[in-house]
Amino acid sequence: MKIGLLGTGFGRAHAAVYAACPDVEKVVVFGRTPARLRPLAEQFGFDTTTDLDAVYADPDIGLIDVCLPTPLHADHTVRAMEAGKDVLCELPLAATMQDARRIVEAQRVTGRQAFVDLFARFDPVNEYILKAVAEGTYGPLRTWETEVRTALLWEGYDLRLDSLVMDTMHGELDLFATALGRPESVTALGSEGAWRGSAGEALLTYPGGVLVRCAASALMPTSYGMGGGSRAVFADGVLETEFTGGAEGQGRTRLVEYTEGGRRPVGLPERDAYAAVIDHVLACLAGKETSRITPESALDGLQLTFDVRRRINERA
Known part of the structure; x- marks a missing residue:
């Protein structure tokens, strides 16, 4: 190759x-x-x-x-x-x-x-959550929220609201679209000014009263690097994640399960999601796997991202 x-x-x-x-x-x-x-x-x-x-x-x-x-x-x-x-x-x-x-x-x-390069789909933590949503492992989904916080780690690149939504929130919005489809409603707010960076937040509603929140901030100091997490609340349990990373991508992620039976860290294999995408691409080209990341599969998440960006810019 x-x-x-x-x-x-x-x-x-x-x-x-x-x-x-x-x-x-x-x-x-x-x-x-x-x-x-x-x-x-x-x-x-x-x-x-x-x-x-x-x-x-x-x-x-x-x-x-x-x-x-x-x-x-x-x-x-x-x-x-x-x-x-x-x-x-x-x-x-x-x-x-x-x-x-x-x-x-x-x-x-x-x-x-x-x-x-929908790398978020290949993160073992996200795979676990997507499977739990699809199979009802913890009962019906009630709420799902994600948050990404980052410094401006890339030389010469400023994350204003347009780019914040496209480059920082898009991966999470694709996960929502993959798991739940297109939402019934989208509300979004953003903040930017004379300073560098920006912050934005979107609220999505789905049938059955499911509420989804996606937040991102590019206002952190350089020493912060990148971090964030997610919380998926089901009828019979909660899955909570936390991640840290830097300019080269995600570093460490943990997943904890909460149920009436107690708190349990979920052990998952360590995997670089960026490398997993490229391994998957090469396997598909060799005829060993079927693509999970076709352009067609990206359309709903991309449309949702554009919807969020438009609403954030309208109300910024």
Whole structure:
């Protein structure tokens, strides 16, 4: 497997995964400037280029990994498939629903495999909660809330309300859409000012009185890193999580179950969700697994994210 990795921002996290993957023979990284490419070449030994066309023209590259700014996702995801490549697109899938559906249509027409980096679906804690919701392990779901708090850990990148919703809340909103579908109502508030960063919160209602809350803040000091958690309240129990992390992604997560029988930490396997996505992509390309992260499966979560962003911006 030879991979073309587009982007030197969050592409660094993907590069680290590829470097540790024995199934990846070679990686070529595209970036706009040699200065941004040099650290990737030095750290991982990857080939680098500032010639984007050369990446698409390389007949040995089978997978294009799109880690470019969000407005460029659709064009490059479609271009990759039309060039006969399979493609992994970083979150969010596209900047508009029209572009997202264009990607879905391109996959249908070309017959290529396309994947969205919905890494939250591969976190063992989230998998446990999604299964509990689907199977009614603790009875019907009553409320579900998530919160992400982060410093501005990425050089030159400010999480204003638009980007806060798309880059920080989107993964959680996708989990809600995956488990519960589209909500009956969406209410959202946000706060930003002359200072850097922002904060936002969304309340979603679902049939049967289920209430879902999603909150995010990018107002933390650098020393804080990244953290947060979730709480799913069922008729017969509660699942509560807490996580910490940093610029390279999630670090440690714990899950605790509360029932009438007492408190029980739930032991789950340690897994890097980012690496799990790429392992899944490679397994799908080898015909060993069926994709859990198709562009079509991302549409409901993306639409919900756009709905939340619109309401936050209306009331900010």
